[in-house]
Amino acid sequence: MSADAPARFGTGCHLHLIDGSAFIFRAFHALPPLSRKSDGLPIGAVAGFCNMIFKMVEDNAGPDAPTHVAVIFDKGSHTFRNEMFDRYKANRDEMPEDLRPQIPLTRDATRAFNIACIEKEGFEADDIIATYARMAREAGGRVTIVSSDKDLMQLVGGGVEMFDAMKNCRIGVEEVEAKFGVGPDRVVDVQALAGDSVDNIPGAPGIGIKTAALLINEYGDLDSLLERAGEISQPKRRQTLIDNAEQIRLSRRLVLLDQNTPGLEPLEALEVREPVADDLLAFLTLMEFRTLTRRVAEKLGAEAPALPEPAAAEPGTEAPDPALSLPFENYECVRDEAALLPWIDRIRARGYVAVDTETTGLDEMRADLVGICLCVDPGHAAYVPLAHVNGSGDLLGNLERADGQIPLERALDLLRPVLEDDAILKIGQNMKYDMKIFARLGVTVAPIADTMLMSYAAHGGLHGHGMDYLSEKYLGHTPVPIKSLLGTRKSQITFDRVPIDDAICYAAEDADITLRLWRLFAPKLPASRVTTVYETMERPLVPVLAQMERHGIKVNRDHLSRMSNAFAQKMAGLEAEIHELAGRRFNVGSPKQLGEILFDEMSLDGGKKGKTGAYATGADVLETLAALGHDLPARVLDWRQLSKLKSTYTDALQEHIHPDTGRVHTSYSIAGANTGRLASTDPNLQNIPVRTEEGRRIREAFVAEPGNVLLSLDYSQIELRILAHIAGIDSLRQAFQDGLDIHAMTASEMFGVPIEGMDPMVRRQAKAINFGVIYGISAFGLANNLRIPRDQARDFIDRYFERFPGIREYMADTVAFAKETGYVQTLFGRRIHTPEIGARGPKAGFAQRAAINAPIQGTAADVIRRAMIRVPGAIDGLPAKMLLQVHDELLFEVAEDAVDAVTARVREVMEGAADPAVKLSVPLTVDAGSGPNWAAAH
Template identity: 70%
Template sequence: MTDVFGKGHHLHLIDGSAFIFRAYHALPPLTRRSDGLPIGAVAGFCNMLWKYIQDGSGSDQPTHAAVIFDHSSKTFRNDIYPLYKANRPEPPEDLRPQFPLTREATRAFNIACIETEGYEADDIIAALSCRARDAGGRVTIISSDKDLMQLVGGGVEMLDPIKGKPIGPDEVREKFGVGPERVVDVQALAGDSIDNVPGAPGIGIKTAAQLIGEYGDLETLLARAGEIRQPKRRQVLLDHAEQIRISKRLVELDCDTPLDRTLESLSIREPEPQPLLEFLTRMEFRTLTNRVAERFGAEPPAAPVPAAAERIAAAKAELPAIDRSLYVTIRDEAVLAEWLAEIVEKGQVAIDTETTGLDEMQARLVGVSLCTGPGRAAYLPLGHVDGAADLFGSGAAVEGQLPLDRALALLKPVLEDPAVLKIGQNIKYDWKMLARHDIRMAPVEDTMLLSYALNAGTHNHGMDELAQTYLGHRCLPIKDLIGSGKAQIGFQQVAIDKAAEYAAEDAEVTWRLWHHFRPQLGQERVTTAYERLERPMVPVLADMEMAGIRIDADHLRRMSSSFAQKMAALEAEIHALAGGPFNVGSPKQLGEILFERMGLSGGKQGKTGAFSTGAEVLEDLAAEGHDLPARVLDWRALSKLKSTYTDALPLHVNAETRRVHTCYSIAGAQTGRLASTDPNLQNIPVRTEEGRRIREAFIAAEGHRLVSLDYSQIELRILAHVAAIPALKQAFRDGIDIHAMTASQMFGVPVEGMDPMIRRRAKAINFGVIYGISGFGLSRNLRIPRAEAQAFIDTYFERFPEIRAYMDRTVAEAKQNGHVRTLFGRRINTPGINLSGPSAGGARRAAINAPIQGAAADIIRRAMIRMPEAIAHLPAKMLLQVHDELVFEVEEAAVPALIEVARGVMQGAADPAVRLDVPLIVDAGQGTSWAEAH
């Protein structure tokens, strides 16, 4: 540690979060050879840190340094404005496991690593900068982030790490048109679409700078807005003054951010060779490991090459490189016949369809690509039009294409031939496109699902990433053909010769991925999981998605109108309770009403001075009996239901089928849970009356009924089985109320006449334990002191010690193998299980939950796979899967038969693969709407 930080000291603050994203996007996808763990961003990050250490930032050496990270996506700014950063997409799946590794890398390089819950990296940088400046030292912020430019001046400068150029007051003035001291005012007016900072509509950086330059500062501008001559600009400022002030609080960095590190503790330290080399070796960064070893005169640790890496290397060397010049364009029947004969002879073909859009229910077929082996690929153009066409496919057909109907008639016998294997990447899409033309491909294999079965949780399973990772090949980007933005064209407008290169390459890459992945199934012991849980889902889900479900759009519109009226009535009630009108959607105004005007307890002000008014705060106040926060919660709930469901669902109705067609992702969640998108029909709320009414809009066709069959407490039943808990198993066999039984076991009270509150507590613990709930989480759920909640959890484990043993056993398995398995053989990788630090608890909880939630997902998948054949004799269709529930549409007279058959399939879904020690119970309901059936 150095002397007290002060004059003569120089602090470097590295924007670690910016480094991570820059490294991720600058480098191609990279995975660790031994286990497929994504490490591309970590590799780039480590190279940046090493360059920083080697360069020492030139002659201007720092005396102190730290790397600053964002802790999480939710910060105090979300309490000020709940929609802050709402537009930002979730981090890519393959980047998430790399976040904790970058922290570990920073510590391995012996550089201080700082992050603070509830605050952004920029706020920590601001607080450290202010403290160092006030102490008389110098600060260099290594980042080009415009949001940090408000800190420049008075001994604080920035350094653009890409250009290597300093950013001082002149550079800030060049960018914003004002000095650093007025950057926040300009940003408040201009807003920020990336961070979803609203600002003043229609005012950009240039106009904002002019206004601030003329009026001096933001408050003066807003106070004198009525003097502005331009009517439109004047009205914008008058109408949006409060929104602009909120925007300022969002962009203004918090120099009072709490810190758990002193400036003195950030003194520069030389890396310690052994821990750094061990980390780099574990990451398999050979080049950097050798450089570091040479720098310190150390011997790098040995890194054995695992069998998996050898297989990948062998696969790359086995086949010749991809050569697009070998591809064929099929323009006549004779050539197509030759290809079809070759496909039949070889007994397999990789296939890919090119279409006018991504919606399989509305897109039109443009072409089909085929591949029978390396270098043997072709493109069959069917729907290309001249360049004057619009995105909807209108325009004159380009010459040199077979008629669509004739080509499909020739393809149909081969694509439906049970002796010919059809291989695709996300083949469900192609299956549906061809099914709309009366071609039902079978049998099929999917390289996306092969990768998912082998590598779930380690990286994404898109073709481009798989090609780069396992074939060392970079696919032609689609943007090179169709462009982007306003200049984007449809694939049908792409010249056939260019389309052939792109499409045939997709087919060949698919074939090569299949050739690479297929032999690994047996070696990694996931053949059964792939063959019985993944591959058969393709036609099942495709049929469900194509069937769709009817909705009553008029009902939803009436609900939207009703919600609007209720919201207006609630606003009036809220205003009356508050003693005057205010913007109910403004967190700042609400906070002032609750904690200043009404003087309610529990108000917590952030560093910007605004009170927190998030859902948890309002729920706590409502539980104390305060009406105003309860009414605001009601208003917010209605607002969300209206925007997310009643307004949005009618927009998804297919004009041709008059139904809503969701899309299920098979290879999304690690545990095997399906995900529903466009629209998401798995999150329709059911706990509130208004939420349940939304399900009333999902209706059966005339003369039909909707039938819902739902597994009862399936995850608790699986827990009882896998943890071998005698008391729980017996209770399930005897049909006893499991929550009452748990309460009786824990609290020593009889089941008969039990206090409902005691049962509720036991229920919360039963479900909470599955998800690794903490004492804090349980205390919030039950609204009891944390110590009491923790005592409940401790008592639970005392009564059911088998659960603790299961948890310890599962974590040990995950640490040793890098994965856990479900009862049905699904492998769920746990890449972060051996990491330390803040992420360790989450990785541990995920590993414990995975075999339980994964087995539940496997069971319903097995039921779905067996269902079409079981109900084939009935006038019924399976329409939806919502977690543990299946929804059917069936003719009224066949409802009893459908329930009997479907219930039998679902309750027997675990056998004969696995015989559970507890029975599976399925509840059934039926009605004209989903609400009636559930």
């Protein structure tokens, strides 16, 4: 910095405008793991921010040094754009819990460096930057905007340029043209057409940056384009522009920066000033930044204050939080408003609260809220009973409300401002359940933290993540068992019938345990290097899934009933055929009786008895026998398939239809699978067979409401694409880039046959190997799948590895990495622990196959999670709802006339879901289909 900068701003002056918000978020997400002060305050983002500011100070020397500089911040989230469009930025992710207290400290840091710190209520930082850039330009000076934000690129030119401090590169007119396809003066027009899902700017449905640039370059500007939209030859594009003209004009007003922000400090007030050594060093010392304090002291020629060195500690043996060992007993029952109000004040003062709900059941769509648990300090929690009833009732069985409870609506009126306050973090264990309970009562809980997901992010593959288990393992405390209150089996009662005095300890303890787990887990996420996984793929997914589950999907009960009847008739016919083949009647559903028929009476080969003395009659045994031409096991397999379809789907799904909504509401487990895959339960809608006629007919029962259709978007061969990228298999990469039939290409590579006119059986063999290799398939497994001899299957696998040696190298490297570290990880940093990787015997093979598959399946799971998190913002304003996620498929209910628009937006999100975190060397492609039911759509 120059000490003799001119006092007045004019020709020859150079203004640096630093995008403070961008620096903060870059520091939080991109720099090394976060740290905390000795008192527990998170300071990682502040440390990164200070280092970036200091680097700017050091680098800005010489003839091109700035004469004036300011750091510009956002102040608040509500601006004049929200008055234009109330959903502006409505889908932005919540601020991470560790970042919130650091925001004011970054302002203090700016002032400590003696740099002008500028923010203004009702205006975004970008508007302030635009205003200062205009003022400096008009005064004859130059401007460098220190940011890479695309929204600021409309300002480039005429003495204004940008500088990306992270990439150390200049952004001028040419760079803007390369990004947008137009010059800076037309960036706003392109953005108005393309919209922005991050900021929730609607734009023109189905039009992206490239198409927008083509249109603007052809017609000159946005106004001319909209006036002449009727001349566009493509019917769909023409109608989109005509139908959405006003929405596009609104989008332009939203993206256009305000260059006349009122009430700002004059340019002269931004003059470069040397830091005051005492002030800056005092701040850095307070933040306990040892290295930076020494560097700044050397720079300023001052003496660095003495900082006490932290006590040495072995990794994992840090001093425990003493509050975590407080007794689990200081619990309060809040029976009236007078007792609840001090708790609300306490929550506001803390800025966070652990919340838990007590309900009448586990089905969030049917359970009633009985009470709410609150905790802000370990060892001190409250239970707010709301709907307990006395054990005795009138002659009709109506139970009377227990005394000493706040009316439900009144309690919610008092708690709603806290539960919906963006400045107060709500902490839960499996928070999705509680959010859905509150949502049914009109309360939107946000922002949230979830201790179950913190454990999952840090300990995935090591153990379960239920509260009781976590409490015993990490807190050394066994919670009160629920069965001690509810009883078991026929004598079991619902929680509303538990006497309030008996419920207090159990209920309040849940919130207490949850708070303690949060205080234990939150500081350890950065050290485990899983903060990004938790903040970008776990926590933001909770409200998305909660909304999907509440939407549910409509099911045609009559269709299922007819199928159940048809299955029953087919099963009866198969039973008669099986009895005839066996020579006598027996219980086809009894494995013991079936084994005796097959191996004792019919003397078939392959009979093996287990520990119980009964023969094994699993599907693998029956499939082997059927492949040898035995009819009875083949018919039993058919019978079992129909029996499973009937009991698991056509019968059970009818029971799951909600009486009020007429829809089935599955529940997704975020922490159910080690690899990050979601698991669907109650009912499971992810395992409906699709390769059989009966399975496809079951999907016909899932239907759209009148005027709507079901829309399916499905990643094409995503795991093979990820394998090609991770293993670096050039031929597979090129095939995907060229859009070839990957299975036919593999068959051609392996068997030396041309793709044209290929025998479908040869392609089928290659397909089985392609997918089998991902899951570590054995020669035995492949032989069963293809109904070929085991030696031939082994030869196929050996030939596959010879042709694609990168796969074998990937497998060996992955197993070695797992043995060295105890985990494998996805491309996005998700860790899947492999505690059995060093096992011997049969466990060893299973553990190694799981380790090899986990990075591939886990990366695919991460991709679709990232897509799901972005989809709600992309389709906001369109008549569409995301209903289901089934492995690589997303299913939507969409108005008939909006299918194309929704397809375009969702496909763009899904195909770009890996960016910018990971640059895949193969494209992700998404297949789409729609129809009146799920079978027709997929």
